[in-house]
Amino acid sequence: xxxxxFQQFPPAVKNIMILCGIxxxxxxxxxxxxxxxxxxLGLFYFDSVFxxxxxxxxxxxxxxxxxxxxxxxxxxxxxxVLLENILGTKRFLILYFVSALGAVMLDYGVKLWMIHExxxxxxxxxxxxxxxxxxxxxxxxxxxxxxxPMVGASGALYGIMVAFAVFFPNSEMMFLFLPFPxxxxxxxxxxxxxDLGLGIGQFxxxxxxxxxxxxxxxxxxxxxxxxxxxxxxxxx
Numbered sequence: 001x002x003x004x005x006f007q008q009f010p011p012a013v014k015n016i017m018i019l020c021g022i023x024x025x026x027x028x029x030x031x032x033x034x035x036x037x038x039x040x041l042g043l044f045y046f047d048s049v050f051x052x053x054x055x056x057x058x059x060x061x062x063x064x065x066x067x068x069x070x071x072x073x074x075x076x077x078x079x080x081v082l083l084e085n086i087l088g089t090k091r092f093l094i095l096y097f098v099s100a101l102g103a104v105m106l107d108y109g110v111k112l113w114m115i116h117e118x119x120x121x122x123x124x125x126x127x128x129x130x131x132x133x134x135x136x137x138x139x140x141x142x143x144x145x146x147x148x149p150m151v152g153a154s155g156a157l158y159g160i161m162v163a164f165a166v167f168f169p170n171s172e173m174m175f176l177f178l179p180f181p182x183x184x185x186x187x188x189x190x191x192x193x194x195d196l197g198l199g200i201g202q203f204x205x206x207x208x209x210x211x212x213x214x215x216x217x218x219x220x221x222x223x224x225x226x227x228x229x230x231x232x233x234x235x236x
Contacts, residue, residue: 010084012092016061017073020153023061024069038062042149043104045111049129050147060100062151064207075157079164086167095163095223096156102219103155103212110199110211111145118142148207155212159220161188166224192217 009017027037043059044051063069084092116122119142124132129146132139164171169185182190192214199210 010081010089010092012084012089012096013076013080016076016080016096016153019061020063020069020073023058024063024066027062038149038151042151044149045146046108047123048146049126050149055149056104059149059151060153060156063153064151068152072153072157075161076153079157079160083160083163083167091227095159095220098223099159099216099220100153100156102159103209103216106215106218107150107155107209107212115142115145150209150212155209155216158192158213158216159223161191162217162221163224164188166221166228188217 023037023041030037039050040052041055041058041062043055063072080092083095087095112122115124124142124146132143133147165184165188169183171184172181173184173187174181195210195213198206198208199214
């Protein structure tokens with residue numbers, strides 16, 4: 001399917017791309033004025049002193065750099081345009097935000113469990129958090145979980161990617177440095193397996209929220225399977 005201009009993109013994909021672009025440029029403008037939007041609009045762990053409810057929505061349109069933005073927008077274009085035309089704008093947005101919710105829930109759940117396992121607490125008092133901030137070297141891992149914001153649409157996009165694989169399992173796609181195309185029904189599980197391995201590994205050099213990716217994929221998968229099962233005759 002070809003589009004003659006940006007105006008011909010389906011509305012949800014187009015407006016998500018526009019909003020992500022505006023937010024990305026806004027971070028540079030505000031940074032020049034001494035305001036770090038990542039600490040206002042990025043998503044912090046729910047028990048962090050920096051957490052605000054609106055971050056559950058705004059973090060979806062923030063990105064950590066141009067490469068991060070470019071990759072996510074390419075994924076949104078590649079998978080989202082066709083899916084929105086099939087599902088319709090309303091259901092596409094439901095899929096997008098439900099997948100984003102799944103991403104946040106699994107990311108929070110994993111952090112909650114790891115904090116409890118390693119520090120034998122479920123919630124950390126405000127005074128303890130300020131102590132951690134002043135002694136970050138002593139609590140480096142915990143400080144990273146509490147005070148590093150999560151940004152990006154990747155969790156939502158994983159739900160979109162999985163939905164694409166459900167509808168078009170035999171579509172052939174290229175992946176990173178592989179010199180040959182691979183079908184979506186094989187590619188998406190490979191990507192998820194990589195995320196799972198990296199998430200379990202918890203490598204210091206890797207800042208990606210891999211469990212958020214998996215959460216988005218799981219919620220996206222079960223949502224489209226539910227739609228397809230309940231309304232197979234009128235799904236499109």
